Amino acid sequence: MHNEQTVCGRLRFQKNSIMLLDPPHAQAGVSDVLQSKICNDLETQGWLQQDFFLPDDLTIALAAECRQMSATGSLKSAGIGRAEGQMLRPDIRGDQIAWLKAGQSIPCDRYLQIMENVRIALNRSLYLGLEEYESHFAIYLPGTCYRKHLDRFRDDDCRTVSAVVYLNPVWLPEQGGVLRLHIDDTRTEDITPLGGRLVLFMSADMPHEVLPATHDRMSLAGWFRRRV
Ligand SMILES: O=C(O)CCC(=O)C(=O)O
Numbered sequence: 001m002h003n004e005q006t007v008c009g010r011l012r013f014q015k016n017s018i019m020l021l022d023p024p025h026a027q028a029g030v031s032d033v034l035q036s037k038i039c040n041d042l043e044t045q046g047w048l049q050q051d052f053f054l055p056d057d058l059t060i061a062l063a064a065e066c067r068q069m070s071a072t073g074s075l076k077s078a079g080i081g082r083a084e085g086q087m088l089r090p091d092i093r094g095d096q097i098a099w100l101k102a103g104q105s106i107p108c109d110r111y112l113q114i115m116e117n118v119r120i121a122l123n124r125s126l127y128l129g130l131e132e133y134e135s136h137f138a139i140y141l142p143g144t145c146y147r148k149h150l151d152r153f154r155d156d157d158c159r160t161v162s163a164v165v166y167l168n169p170v171w172l173p174e175q176g177g178v179l180r181l182h183i184d185d186t187r188t189e190d191i192t193p194l195g196g197r198l199v200l201f202m203s204a205d206m207p208h209e210v211l212p213a214t215h216d217r218m219s220l221a222g223w224f225r226r227r228v
C-alpha cells in the first residue's frame, strides 16, 4: 500500500504505477493484483481500494470531459430515490451528474471496457451473476455533500456492487471531500478522492457518505447490477 501522504499529493506518472491491466488493456482482463483484492478484500471486508486503477492519460481525458460537460450545463442536479419517487434535496445530495452512454466519447468507451473487465472478474471471483454496469459522471461543487446512505434502493435490489473512480489528478487531504465508509457501528474508513483511484463496495451492506470539499470534486460513480 502506498503512503497516503505521497499518493494524495499528486497523481504519479505511469512509469511509477502498477500496471493493472495486462497489455493490450482493452481486451485483457484485470490484473492479478486486482483479481486477488476482489477475492480477499471485497469478499472478507465488503470493500476495496485500488490506486492507479485508471491509466493517467485516461483519468486526465475523463476529467476534461467532466469539466466540459459541467461548463456547458450538461450535468444536472442529482435526486434521491428512484423513478417517480425521485426528488431534489440538495441538503442531502448535492452532486451534479450525467449518465454515460456507450459511444459518447473514446475515453468513456475505454472506461466502460475496463469496467466490463471488472464485471467479469467480480463474477469469476464471487459468483455474483452481475449482468450490466451503469455509471454517471459526478461533480460535487465546494460545500456540497451526499449524506449517509445505502446505494441499493428499497424497491429494486439489482444494484449489487458500487464502484467509484476519482478524476482529480491532484487532491490534498486538507481539501476534504472524503468518501466515508461506515464499516460497522464503531468503525469508519475515509477515502481521499485522488485521481485514478478505484473503490468497490457491496451496495446493499455499506452505508457511506461524501463529505464537503473545498474544491470541485470529480468522479465516475457506477453500479454493477444483477438482472431484475
Ligand atoms: O463519490 C463518492 O465517493 C461516492 C458517491 C456515492 O455515494 C453515490 O453516488 O452514490
Ligand SMILES: [Fe+2]
Binding pocket: 149, 150, 151, 208
Ligand atoms: Fe452512494
